[in-house]
Amino acid sequence: MITRARAIGSLAAGAAALSFPARVRAATQPLSTGQVGTSIAFLPIFVAKQMGYFTDAGLDVTTTVFQTGQLVGAAMTSGSVDVGTSLMTDVFTLLKAGRPTKVIGSLIDGYYVDIIVSNKFLADNKLSRATKLDDRIRALRGKKIGITGPGSGTEALVVYLFRSINLDPVRDAELVNLGADQAAVLAALQSGRIDALSFAWPIPMIAEARGIGKSLIAPAEGDVPSMKGMAHGCMYAKPETIEKRSDALVAFVKAIGRAETLIHRDSAKANALVKQYEPNLDDVATAKLMADYLPILPMQPRLSPAGFAKSLEFHRATGFAGPAGNTYADVVATSIIDKAVR
Secondary structure, eight states, X not given: XXXXXXXXXXXXXXXXXXXXXXXXXXXXXXXXXXEETTOGGGHHHHHHHHTTHHHHTTEEEEEEEESSHHHHHHHHHHTSXXXXXXXXXXXXXXXXXXXXXXXXXXXESSOOEEEEEEHHHHHHHTOOTTSOHHHHHHTTTTOEEEESOTTSHHHHHHHHHHHHTTOOTTTSOEEEEXXXXXXXXXXXXXXXXXXXXXXXXXXXXXXXXXXXXXXXXXXXXXXXXXXXXXXXXXXXXXXXXXXXXXXXXXXXXXXXXXXXXXXXXXXXXXHHHHHHHOTTOOHHHHHHHHHXXXXXXXXXXXXXXXXXXXHHHHHHHHTSSOSSOOOHHHHBOHHHHHHHHO
């Protein structure tokens, strides 16, 4: 399957081959990545490609976009891709299944998945972001809630919220698997096929800009205090890949760090790149997205121990991580990250 991201990667690689001398081309290493959808967490990957940071690092990076994080994890485990880029949810799921996995960098330090509802839902239930959190969660009881798929970070959020007020997400709601296609997801909410969405940014910003709905619960913005500052979007690989291709992985993470720094420091360039990455965003939605995104975007791709600890606690509470093990030292490949950000 040729995806938009893969096509962009192929075009960039072709352009690099024409413009760089043979001596440089001979040193270029191929590296394949997989990501789930095109949410804002993966903007640094797009930026690194567009700005030539991967080429500068001697890499020819190709990206395949999958509909769920489980598929990304399966591709990484099978060797179909070298690096998985999705969520800590997928990392803990792999580890729980006995599939060795190491995190090699952070993409986003916040649970950037919101619960989004239609404007009618808000009006009918007399709800807003100012309503007590327990009451906002309780309003979702008995509703159809769209998620990307089973085992996803979108499902994990619903599970966590429902359990926090002693509701059963299986008995007390109907979870509807929608995949990661933005148009299909928004159409499902607009048509009333579902009552709510658990989905990653920029879906909430697009929904609000189009008058479809608004965020009811936004963990990354502090609506769920126990989730504030959680490590979430990440890059990961098999230990054997880290051992065999450590130089390529260090170069990859370093290029991501350059992209993260550019997004923070050059707002005009960052906004232009965001609009290339996500053409469905208008100026208002872009401004809202960037205002929310920058505070949880790391300046460099280090995974903080505190953010990791919150993520582990969350995933144990939801059952996505095992009850023991999974320490920071066990899960995070600090040797790769330290070399990349040195």
